[in-house]
Amino acid sequence: DAKTTQPTSMDCAEGRAANLPCNHSTISGNEYVYWYRQIHSQGPQYIIHGLKNNETNEMASLIITEDRKSSTLILPHATLRDTAVYYCIVRSHGSSNTGKLIFGQGTTLQVKP
Amino acid sequence: DTAVSQTPKYLVTQMGNDKSIKCEQNLGHDTMYWYKQDSKKFLKIMFSYNNKELIINETVPNRFSPKSPDKAHLNLHINSLELGDSAVYFCASSQEKSGGAANTQYFGPGTRLTVL
Numbered sequence: 001d002a003k004t005t006q007p008t009s010m011d012c013a014e015g016r017a018a019n020l021p022c023n024h025s026t027i028s029g030n031e032y033v034y035w036y037r038q039i040h041s042q043g044p045q046y047i048i049h050g051l052k053n054n055e056t057n058e059m060a061s062l063i064i065t066e067d068r069k070s071s072t073l074i075l076p077h078a079t080l081r082d083t084a085v086y087y088c089i090v091r092s093h094g095s096s097n098t099g100k101l102i103f104g105q106g107t108t109l110q111v112k113p
Numbered sequence: 114d115t116a117v118s119q120t121p122k123y124l125v126t127q128m129g130n131d132k133s134i135k136c137e138q139n140l141g142h143d144t145m146y147w148y149k150q151d152s153k154k155f156l157k158i159m160f161s162y163n164n165k166e167l168i169i170n171e172t173v174p175n176r177f178s179p180k181s182p183d184k185a186h187l188n189l190h191i192n193s194l195e196l197g198d199s200a201v202y203f204c205a206s207s208q209e210k211s212g213g214a215a216n217t218q219y220f221g222p223g224t225r226l227t228v229l
Contacts, residue, residue, distance in 0.1 A: 038156075042222060042223070043205070043221050043222055043223050044203070085154070103157070
C-alpha cells in the first residue's frame, strides 16, 4: 500500500472548517483513501473513504485531487469534540490484502474555543 | 448497544504471567482483527481472522495466540508476558465484501495492558 504524509499537528478554531491535508503521491489506481480518527483513550473511528470522486457524509467531506496524489479531509464546523488524531490511510482492496490498515503518525487536530 | 466490546478494559499483571483479552462484536461481521498501540501511539495490526480462519499474522511472537471460537468472538491469549507487551490492544471487526469493495472497520474501546 502507498505511503501517506500528513502534518504532525494543526489547530482550528471552534465553529470553523478544519482542513486536514494528506499526500499520497505513490498511490496506485486501485487504492482507496481512507480517513479514521482516534479521540483520546478511544478506539479509532471510521470517517470517510474515496477512490477518485469527492465524497461527503454526515461527518466530513473528502476532496481528492484529479491526479489522486493528495487529498483533504474537511470538517465543516469543527467542535471541541473533534479534537483527535486523524489518520489518512491508503489501501487496496482484494483478498491478498484483506482488511489490513496501516496507520501512520496522523495529524493531531486541536480545536480551540 | 456496544458494537465491538473488549474485556477487560484495564489489565495489570506481572512479568511471566499468562493472560487473555476477550473481544465480541454484535455487528454480524465475518472478519475480526487485533491491533497493538504502543507507548509512542503507533497503531499496528497483529492478526486478522475471517470466518474463524487466520488470514493476517504480522510476525507477532508465538507467545501471542488468537482464538476465534465463532465469528462474533476473537480472543487474544498472551503467554509469558514481557515488559514490552505493555500497550493498548484494540479489537476491530468488518464485513468483507466481494469484488474488492471497501470495508469499514469498527474498533473496540481498547484494553490497556500493563506488565510490571
